[in-house]
Structures are given as structure tokens and as C-alpha cells.
Amino acid sequence: MNSKQSDRRRFLKEGAALAGLAVGAVRAARGQTTGIETLGLRPDDYRAYGMRSRFVTSVRTVGSRTGLLTPLQDSVGIITPSALHFENTRGYPPPDIDPRQHRLLIHGLVDRPLIFTLEELQCLPSVTRIYFIECGGNSGGRTMTKNAETAQQIHGKTSCSEWTGALLSLLLQEAGVQKGASWLVAEGADLGKRTESFQMEKAMDDVLVAYGQNGEPLRPQQGYPLRLLFPGWSGSFCVKWLRRIKVVDQPYLAKWEIGRFKPDSEGRIPFPTGQAPKSVITRPSGGQRLPGPGFYEISGLAWSGGGAIRRVEVSTDGGRTWKDAQLQEPVFRFAHARFRYAWNWNGEETVLQSRCTDERGQVQPTLAELGGISALDVAEGRFIDYWQKSNDESGSNYIQPWKVTREGSVRNALF
Amino acid sequence: MNSKQSDRRRFLKEGAALAGLAVGAVRAARGQTTGIETLGLRPDDYRAYGMRSRFVTSVRTVGSRTGLLTPLQDSVGIITPSALHFENTRGYPPPDIDPRQHRLLIHGLVDRPLIFTLEELQCLPSVTRIYFIECGGNSGGRTMTKNAETAQQIHGKTSCSEWTGALLSLLLQEAGVQKGASWLVAEGADLGKRTESFQMEKAMDDVLVAYGQNGEPLRPQQGYPLRLLFPGWSGSFCVKWLRRIKVVDQPYLAKWEIGRFKPDSEGRIPFPTGQAPKSVITRPSGGQRLPGPGFYEISGLAWSGGGAIRRVEVSTDGGRTWKDAQLQEPVFRFAHARFRYAWNWNGEETVLQSRCTDERGQVQPTLAELGGISALDVAEGRFIDYWQKSNDESGSNYIQPWKVTREGSVRNALF
Numbered sequence: 001m002n003s004k005q006s007d008r009r010r011f012l013k014e015g016a017a018l019a020g021l022a023v024g025a026v027r028a029a030r031g032q033t034t035g036i037e038t039l040g041l042r043p044d045d046y047r048a049y050g051m052r053s054r055f056v057t058s059v060r061t062v063g064s065r066t067g068l069l070t071p072l073q074d075s076v077g078i079i080t081p082s083a084l085h086f087e088n089t090r091g092y093p094p095p096d097i098d099p100r101q102h103r104l105l106i107h108g109l110v111d112r113p114l115i116f117t118l119e120e121l122q123c124l125p126s127v128t129r130i131y132f133i134e135c136g137g138n139s140g141g142r143t144m145t146k147n148a149e150t151a152q153q154i155h156g157k158t159s160c161s162e163w164t165g166a167l168l169s170l171l172l173q174e175a176g177v178q179k180g181a182s183w184l185v186a187e188g189a190d191l192g193k194r195t196e197s198f199q200m201e202k203a204m205d206d207v208l209v210a211y212g213q214n215g216e217p218l219r220p221q222q223g224y225p226l227r228l229l230f231p232g233w234s235g236s237f238c239v240k241w242l243r244r245i246k247v248v249d250q251p252y253l254a255k256w257e258i259g260r261f262k263p264d265s266e267g268r269i270p271f272p273t274g275q276a277p278k279s280v281i282t283r284p285s286g287g288q289r290l291p292g293p294g295f296y297e298i299s300g301l302a303w304s305g306g307g308a309i310r311r312v313e314v315s316t317d318g319g320r321t322w323k324d325a326q327l328q329e330p331v332f333r334f335a336h337a338r339f340r341y342a343w344n345w346n347g348e349e350t351v352l353q354s355r356c357t358d359e360r361g362q363v364q365p366t367l368a369e370l371g372g373i374s375a376l377d378v379a380e381g382r383f384i385d386y387w388q389k390s391n392d393e394s395g396s397n398y399i400q401p402w403k404v405t406r407e408g409s410v411r412n413a414l415f
Numbered sequence: 416m417n418s419k420q421s422d423r424r425r426f427l428k429e430g431a432a433l434a435g436l437a438v439g440a441v442r443a444a445r446g447q448t449t450g451i452e453t454l455g456l457r458p459d460d461y462r463a464y465g466m467r468s469r470f471v472t473s474v475r476t477v478g479s480r481t482g483l484l485t486p487l488q489d490s491v492g493i494i495t496p497s498a499l500h501f502e503n504t505r506g507y508p509p510p511d512i513d514p515r516q517h518r519l520l521i522h523g524l525v526d527r528p529l530i531f532t533l534e535e536l537q538c539l540p541s542v543t544r545i546y547f548i549e550c551g552g553n554s555g556g557r558t559m560t561k562n563a564e565t566a567q568q569i570h571g572k573t574s575c576s577e578w579t580g581a582l583l584s585l586l587l588q589e590a591g592v593q594k595g596a597s598w599l600v601a602e603g604a605d606l607g608k609r610t611e612s613f614q615m616e617k618a619m620d621d622v623l624v625a626y627g628q629n630g631e632p633l634r635p636q637q638g639y640p641l642r643l644l645f646p647g648w649s650g651s652f653c654v655k656w657l658r659r660i661k662v663v664d665q666p667y668l669a670k671w672e673i674g675r676f677k678p679d680s681e682g683r684i685p686f687p688t689g690q691a692p693k694s695v696i697t698r699p700s701g702g703q704r705l706p707g708p709g710f711y712e713i714s715g716l717a718w719s720g721g722g723a724i725r726r727v728e729v730s731t732d733g734g735r736t737w738k739d740a741q742l743q744e745p746v747f748r749f750a751h752a753r754f755r756y757a758w759n760w761n762g763e764e765t766v767l768q769s770r771c772t773d774e775r776g777q778v779q780p781t782l783a784e785l786g787g788i789s790a791l792d793v794a795e796g797r798f799i800d801y802w803q804k805s806n807d808e809s810g811s812n813y814i815q816p817w818k819v820t821r822e823g824s825v826r827n828a829l830f
Contacts, residue, residue, distance in 0.1 A: 085465070097470075123710065126755065214492075297541060328543050
């Protein structure tokens with residue numbers, strides 16, 4: 001036993017002695033079925049682990065600058081298949097982590113530094129919650145291509161899963177947070193050792209240390225075996241391949257964090273307000289085609305970092321009139337909400353739009369209402385320049401208009 | 416245009432004229448992303464459609480007589496990954512159906528026979544609901560092996576998904592059900608043309624014609640491109656590769672249906688009561704191992720054809736005392752419910768059990784309470800004989816006891 005292991009045992013024992021929950025005694029049940037029980041099926045046998053039909057070809061696409069985009073136009077319900085969850089690292093191969101070797105260290109301003117194996121974490125009290133993750137730059141200039149036309153190309157950096165894990169607050173309680181600790185820094189096991197700073201208030205509220213996604217372990221591209229979930233906040237916080245959380249008294253403010261934490265005039269760093277309320281009609285949407293006049297169900301997704309979506313309105317006449325869409329029940333806080341609206345298309349050219357309102361009463365704005373960006377700006381490309389230059393990750397929650405031509409083509413009406 | 420197509424157009428037009436919903440004018444939006452938009456990613460590229468970690472090896476296994484079993488012992492949350500959904504056809508390759516060629520015919524005692532393409536169905540008003548499907552024979556003698564030890568081997572013929580589709584009642588309303596029509600017969604496009612009879616009352620209530628599962632099209636093994644969902648009823652009803660529904664005035668009662676529809680003493684066929692309330696601790700469960708005394712979260716699944724699960728109790732002392740487990744909220748009707756219970760194992764041999772109560776007040780019984788089956792019967796193998804001979808698909812919802820030995824081995828305490 002090396003000294004690190006020895007330290008770990010000691011801390012775990014002290015933890016057990018001091019805290020109500022006997023984490024110190026945590027031992028793991030075997031997590032995975034072994035080959036012995038497969039009765040001749042190899043894991044790559046389609047009977048062992050099923051595949052899609054060869055006629056189903058919906059895939060992630062590559063965004064203009066970074067990442068893999070979720071094909072929202074093909075979505076149904078609110079769950080994003082794990083295989084189609086957006087991804088922000090240009091598709092470089094994710095770390096190939098052996099779960100038996102992986103550890104999560106919690107240290108810094110704590111009474112009892114703790115090291116957890118994956119199996120130990122999985123023996124702790126767990127929670128399962130449906131949350132979206134949206135890249136802070138989704139539908140901003142840094143996500144879409146110049147000629148973005150589809151829901152995927154413009155809005156494809158949001159996805160929604162059933163996540164399972166332990167609350168970070170439980171782990172911190174076990175470690176014993178010291179006085180003066182107000183921030184945390186999380187680090188991933190990727191080559192770049194990505195770090196993210198966040199406030200203690202969020203950590204003690206609802207941050208999840210997730211190991212399960214949609215009923216199975218996280219996919220490697222989503223941080224296998226461990227990632228953080230920040231309900232409602234920008235996906236940037238959701239550190240993947242999580243291996244270390246340090247409790248500190250100030251943010252690290254690494255280069256990439258600056259845009260998220262602009263100090264106010266008195267130098268204080270405000271608490272993030274979460275992703276702005278957004279909705280998009282996914283069907284019919286840009287790039288799709290209506291074969292002719294008649295009945296269509298308009299369907300789409302809405303979500304907000306402000307909590308639950310309370311209302312989605314749809315306009316089928318270019319914004320002159322708006323009517324309430326039906327929301328798929330139940331609507332979860334910080335999750336995609338599916339909305340539906342019955343529409344009879346008369347064959348004339350028109351524009352389809354949706355706008356949502358969240359539980360805080362925040363209403364999704366038009367592009368013009370967002371301020372500083374005119375339709376002319378958009379047409380001349382300053383729309384994309386705006387976000388690229390401002391480095392601002394909020395403010396891209398404009399209402400998405402889809403133009404339906406007389407021929408039934410559906411196009412992005414923004415560009 | 417052949418006469419069949421001509422007929423179809425006529426019927427659709429009449430439908431449009433007569434019914435409130437203009438199904439006659441339904442035209443499809445393009446459902447799938449084309450290769451053009453993939454920017455160089457082939458569908459088999461892991462960036463386009465992600466894969467599991469090579470360290471995640473949980474797979475379906477082959478049951479003793481038929482089917483592929485879901486690895487419940489590895490489950491988290493309530494969603495079963497589509498790739499791990501149980502399957503009842505011995506793993507024979509499913510039909511390789513081209514969705515552009517597939518049709519759903521609704522005919523028989525209707526005013527307007529209808530033929531739908533998949534795209535037409537997808538333009539209709541849709542619903543998304545989380546439902547379990549459980550094989551009527553799950554945890555009965557026809558599912559498990561003689562030496563069944565794991566949750567997968569004994570209970571692995573139940574799975575739970577987010578399903579999306581059109582309500583069958585909407586299609587029937589559109590077709591115009593004639594007087595005297597009281598039964599329906601559904602037929603699949605598999606080689607055996609499996610047919611299932613069911614009552615009009617269920618059809619007009621909540622039966623779903625599903626095309627979506629967990630956010631993407633059904634998997635071929637789950638009936639791609641269409642299957643029926645019967646919330647709460649035996650999975651046998653959920654016809655896969657659905658191609659025809661005939662409205663009739665009596666059940667067909669094909670050979671395999673007899674067990675499900677036993678006429679009463681007056682020759683009447685009773686309405687199915689749905690799957691009996693059942694629960695099983697999935698972790699720790701048979702075949703797993705506890706490394707030593709200490710804290711463990713006991714976690715499992717409960718479900719019932721009677722509606723929502725209202726309560727799950729856990730006993731960690733061989734049934735002497737029972738305490739309420741925590742239910743993952745929200746609890747959906749006719750869906751798996753996840754329960755959790757904090758447990759400190761003192762290292763002594765014991766037996767873990769769970770029992771559930773559904774919204775009807777039905778309580779999961781012990782094996783002895785099921786009647787006719789004693790522990791001795793079980794020990795001597797008459798347990799399995801009982802179900803195999805009786806051909807009874809209900810009554811296998813006994814409380815599952817797991818024995819924990821001093822060494823930490825977890826074993827099936829029934830056999």
C-alpha cells in the first residue's frame with residue numbers, strides 16, 4: 001500500500017467517525033455483468049447490445065468551429081439518445097479511462113480530504129433527474145456555420161438526458177467544508193486538464209456528480225466515468241472525466257472562464273443567472289420539406305436555465321398572431337420541454353415561430369428585441385461577428401423563424 | 416396509380432371530409448437528416464453516432480427457453496437503453512423493413528378503411544409517454560433458467576422506455592368505427608404474421624401506435640418502424656412491425672392467445688386486469704458481491720399494470736420488519752418506478768426483499784401467498800413446472816428474496 005492509499009483509508013475512517021453517513025465503510029457491489037453470464041453472446045453481438053435499423057441515418061454533424069451537433073430536427077419526446085448527445089471538443093477521441101483506476105479527489109478547504117473510487121460513489125445515496133445541457137454558445141456565432149439552415153446547425157448544442165449520480169453537496173458534507181470556503185474548482189482527466197470555477201452556493205444546491213446517463217454509464221464523449229451536471233447553467237461548467245474538486249476561497253478564472261464571470265463595477269463576481277429561455281420548432285424546420293397543403297403537427301423543444309417552461313406560443317403567420325402550444329406533461333425544471341401545435345397549412349408562403357416563457361416569467365425575445373442586432377446586421381453577417389467578438393455566451397436565445405415557401409421548402413428566415 | 420392507391424386516396428379524402436381532423440391532407444415532412452448535411456461524417460463514425468466505453472460490458476443474455484433479457488442489475492434511473500431492451504424472439508434477426516415501403520392498414524368494421532405511410536403517421540398529433548413493457552411470463556417458469564440467480568435471469572423480461580407515437584383511438588376515430596365492432600386484431604410484418612386480439616375499450620383508451628423510442632426511431636428488435644403499446648398489459652399484446660389492424664366483432668383467439676383470454680363460466684371473455692404489481696431489488700442482487708460491512712444504497716424497480724406505484728417497502732432482516740423506500744419522483748403510471756433505501760450492513764447473513772403497492776391498493780405477495788406453491792415446491796423444482804404446465808402468464812409477481820452471506824455473496828433465496 002503506498003502512502004496515498006494509506007492517507008485515503010485514514011481520511012475515510014475519520015469521515016465515518018465524524019459524519020452521519022458511514023461513507024468510510026462504503027464498499028462496492030459488482031457493477032457490471034461479467035462474460036460468464038452472457039451464455040455465448042459477445043458484447044458486439046447485436047443480440048447482446050442492439051443496433052439501429054440501417055434505414056435510420058440521423059447523425060451528429062460537425063459545427064463550424066467546434067463540436068458535434070445533435071440532430072434536433074429528428075428528435076421526438078424529450079430524451080436525446082446518448083449516441084446523439086452534442087459534444088464540444090471537435091470529436092477528438094475522448095480519454096479512454098479504466099473505471100477501476102479512476103479516482104475522484106475532494107480536497108482544499110475541507111476537514112477530511114476524500115478519494116472515491118467509482119464503485120464507492122455508486123454505493124452512495126443517488127438521485128436521478130432529467131436535465132438539459134446546453135453549450136453557452138449554442139445558436140450564437142460560435143456554434144453555427146455562416147450558411148446555417150437547419151435546427152441542428154443553429155441550435156444543435158443542446159441535449160437532454162436522464163442523469164443518475166450523487167449530489168455534490170453530499171460529498172462536500174462528508175468532506176466537511178471549512179469556514180471561508182466560497183468557491184470550488186473542478187478538474188477533468190482530459191489531456192488539457194480543463195478546470196472550471198463555481199460558487200459554493202450552487203455546489204450545495206443541485207450540482208450532480210453523474211455516472212449514469214439514460215439508464216447506462218455515461219458515454220466516453222459525455223465524460224465516462226464521471227462528469228458534473230449544473231442544472232440550468234452553461235454546459236461549460238459540466239466538467240467531463242471529473243477527477244478532482246478543490247474547495248477554495250476564490251475563483252481560478254482560467255482564460256476560458258473570463259467570459260462567464262465578468263466582475264461588476266465593484267469587482268464582485270455575480271452569480272450566473274443560467275441559460276436564457278429558448279425554444280425552437282424542430283418539425284417542420286429548416287432543410288425539411290412539406291409535400292403539400294394539409295395538416296401538420298408543429299413540434300419543438302423549449303428549455304430555460306430559469307427553471308421549468310410554463311408556456312410556449314406558436315405563430316404560423318409571421319408573428320401577427322400567437323397561440324398556446326400544448327406542453328408534454330410533466331414539464332421538468334432545467335429539462336427540455338416538448339411542445340406541440342396542430343396546424344393546417346393552406347399552401348401559402350408563411351413564417352413559423354415559437355416563443356417560450358419560463359417559471360420566472362422570462363420571455364424569449366426576438367432578435368431585434370435582443371438589442372444591438374438588426375435584421376440588416378444579420379443579413380450582412382454582423383450577427384455572427386457580434387458573438388464572435390463579444391465573447392458573450394448569453395443573448396443568443398432569439399426567436400427562430402422558419403420560412404415555409406409555396407413549394408413547401410422550409411428555410412432559416414434569419415439569414 | 417394502381418387501384419389500391421386509388422382506393423386509399425378516396426378513403427383519405429372521405430376521411431378528411433367527414434372528420435374534424437384533416438388526415439386526408441396529411442403530407443410528410445422529411446424525417447431524417449440526409450448525408451449532405453453530415454459534413455464528412457459517415458453514420459458508422461463514432462463522432463456521428465457515439466459508442467459505449469470499451470470498459471462497459473453490460474449486455475442482454477439469452478433466457479432458458481426464449482428471448483433476450485435486460486441486465487436489470489446494472490440499471491440506473493428508470494429508462495432502459497434501447498440497445499438493452501428485452502426481446503422475446505430468441506434473437507432471430509428482426510424483419511429488415513424499409514420505412515418508405517411500409518404501410519399500416521386499418522380496415523374491417525370501419526366506415527373508411529385507411530392506409531398510412533410512416534411519414535403520414537408522423538404528421539398526426541402525437542404523444543410521448545414513459546411505459547414499461549413486461550413479458551407476461553417474466554419471472555415465471557418460462558423465462559428463467561433452472562439455476563437462475565441474477566435479477567436479469569429471473570426478471571429480465573421487463574424494460575421501460577420513453578415512447579412516442581399516435582394514439583390508436585385517433586386513427587380509429589378517423590376510420591369511423593361501425594356499430595357492433597367490439598374487438599380488434601393487430602398483425603405484424605414478421606414472417607409468422609403474429610396476430611393479437613384486444614378489446615375496443617382498450618383501443619379507445621390508451622393504446623399507442625409508436626414510432627419513437629427514447630428519442631429516436633424504434634430499434635428493429637422493438638418493431639421498427641411501428642409497434643403497438645398496451646400500457647400495463649402483457650407485452651404479448653404489443654405487436655411489433657405493425658402493418659394491419661382489423662376491426663372485428665369477436666376475438667381471433669389464435670393458439671398463443673388462449674392463455675390470456677380464458678372465457679369465464681358463462682363463456683364471456685373478461686377484460687385483462689393488467690400485469691400484477693411487482694418489484695425487485697436490482698442492487699445488490701443475485702450474483703453481485705458486497706466487499707464488506709458498511710453503507711450501501713439498496714436500489715430497485717417496481718411497476719404494475721394497475722397504474723402508478725404508490726409505495727415500496729424494503730426488508731433487510733428476512734421479512735421481520737419492513738420500512739418505506741424512497742420513490743424517485745415523478746412516478747409515472749404503467750412505468751418502472753425507481754426506489755432507494757439506505758442500508759448499513761453489519762456483516763451478518765441476512766435476506767433483502769422489496770414489496771410494492773400500486774394505486775389500486777394491490778400489494779405484491781410472497782411466493783407462499785400466491786397459493787399452491789410452497790418453499791418445498793420451489794426447492795424441488797415444482798415452481799418452474801407450475802408455470803410451464805399451467806400456461807398461466809400471471810401470478811409470477813412474488814416477492815424476490817436475495818440472501819446476503821457473511822462473505823458478501825448475494826444469491827437468489829428462492830431456489
